[in-house]
Amino acid sequence: MNLKRSLKKLFRGKKKGGGGRIINLFGVSQPKKVCISYILQPFNRPNEFKHQNYVTSHVVAEAFHEMGYQVDVYDYQHNNPICYDDYDVIFGIGDNFEKSFYSANRAIPRIHLITGVHEALHNTNALRSIRDFYDLTKIWLPEETNITTVNHYYAMHEADVALIMAEGYVFEHCKNVFKEKLFVLNNNILGVFAEFELKKERNTNFLFLSGGKQLTKGLHILLEVARLNPHLNFYVVVPRLNPVLEDHYKDLFVAGNVFLFKDLRMDSKEMKQIVESCSYVVAPSYVDGMPGGTIEPMSAGLIPIVSKYCGFGKADFIFEFEDLSVEGLNEMIEWVLKLDDDVFFSYGRLVKEYALTNYSKSNVKAQLNEILRTVLDQ
Numbered sequence: 001m002n003l004k005r006s007l008k009k010l011f012r013g014k015k016k017g018g019g020g021r022i023i024n025l026f027g028v029s030q031p032k033k034v035c036i037s038y039i040l041q042p043f044n045r046p047n048e049f050k051h052q053n054y055v056t057s058h059v060v061a062e063a064f065h066e067m068g069y070q071v072d073v074y075d076y077q078h079n080n081p082i083c084y085d086d087y088d089v090i091f092g093i094g095d096n097f098e099k100s101f102y103s104a105n106r107a108i109p110r111i112h113l114i115t116g117v118h119e120a121l122h123n124t125n126a127l128r129s130i131r132d133f134y135d136l137t138k139i140w141l142p143e144e145t146n147i148t149t150v151n152h153y154y155a156m157h158e159a160d161v162a163l164i165m166a167e168g169y170v171f172e173h174c175k176n177v178f179k180e181k182l183f184v185l186n187n188n189i190l191g192v193f194a195e196f197e198l199k200k201e202r203n204t205n206f207l208f209l210s211g212g213k214q215l216t217k218g219l220h221i222l223l224e225v226a227r228l229n230p231h232l233n234f235y236v237v238v239p240r241l242n243p244v245l246e247d248h249y250k251d252l253f254v255a256g257n258v259f260l261f262k263d264l265r266m267d268s269k270e271m272k273q274i275v276e277s278c279s280y281v282v283a284p285s286y287v288d289g290m291p292g293g294t295i296e297p298m299s300a301g302l303i304p305i306v307s308k309y310c311g312f313g314k315a316d317f318i319f320e321f322e323d324l325s326v327e328g329l330n331e332m333i334e335w336v337l338k339l340d341d342d343v344f345f346s347y348g349r350l351v352k353e354y355a356l357t358n359y360s361k362s363n364v365k366a367q368l369n370e371i372l373r374t375v376l377d378q
Helices: 003-013 053-066 094-102 119-137 153-158 169-179 218-228 243-248 250-255 269-277 292-298 327-339 340-360 360-376
Strands: 021-023 032-038 070-076 090-094 110-114 161-164 182-184 205-209 233-238 257-262 280-283 303-307 317-320
Touching: 003 169, 003 303, 021 218, 032 053, 032 292, 053 070, 053 360, 090 292, 094 182, 110 153, 119 169, 119 218, 161 169, 169 182, 169 303, 182 360, 205 250, 205 269, 205 292, 218 233, 218 250, 218 327, 233 269, 243 250, 250 257, 257 269, 280 292, 280 327, 292 303, 292 340, 303 327, 317 327
Parallel strands: 032 070, 032 090, 090 110, 110 161, 161 182, 205 233, 205 280, 233 257, 280 303, 303 317
Antiparallel strands: 021 070
């Protein structure tokens, strides 16, 4: 389905129920009802091409709609009373999903969407990120990690089903902690680099593309590696950068080998030029699940270099390093740079095919449909 046409239909048919919710998103009568605790912005604004969750929200809503559910969407953290017992299924994330467990009717299926790692690993690694940076610099930046101070214990342990956007180490960790049904649901790409031609030349340009909370994303690890390798170029694209972090690494940003960009849309000319200029995408993340900042450039054929906490499955063309440290990332970069040219270009083709197939909207929606049919016996 074309996203623009889909959005126009939603604007024509939806019924708003006040702040923090959209009641009957598709404006049609259905025999069953689903409560989705997620984000509202994708249904109220055009795509800003800054985050994959714009597409994810539509995938989830459309999947339930097509299965015969009236779709009611609530902002995951808006303090709005919800009569959970009125619903046949409760799906989602955050505070409003957690509150559903205080409802009297426990027989209603609860399906939890885990968009990164299990909370038990999340806070451990988030704390580790600010500690690692402190050990490197003696600068303490707790605001640059996304430690969750509100515990969603029921969601993380008591949901009937969980969907996690991760494979590999992240999936296995969750499987050991969450004892109910657990499924992989792929993250999705926005697809703005899908039409890029395969790389015909190889260079030593590396892309770091991420959302907020840069210590947890491992930016300090990348920048320390950049200091060790002045002959390599690193393109850093972030929504914003903490002034303390920016000042600490100003030698690299001002006159070094790191090129800093802020708040770029994925579909912007500048962003496309950056992706065209790079051969590799790097994600030394402490906490992630198939990060959008990695899979989006993969759709253009950039070779991924990722930590084991990024939630990727095993593949020859995904270069995963176990040791999340400056030394660990540096060794993996050296290894990748030694690849034979024929191998490099063949991996670029495989990476692009893999990303376009596995992270397309149509594939993720088909994957979700199959999971929902399985767990809801339809």
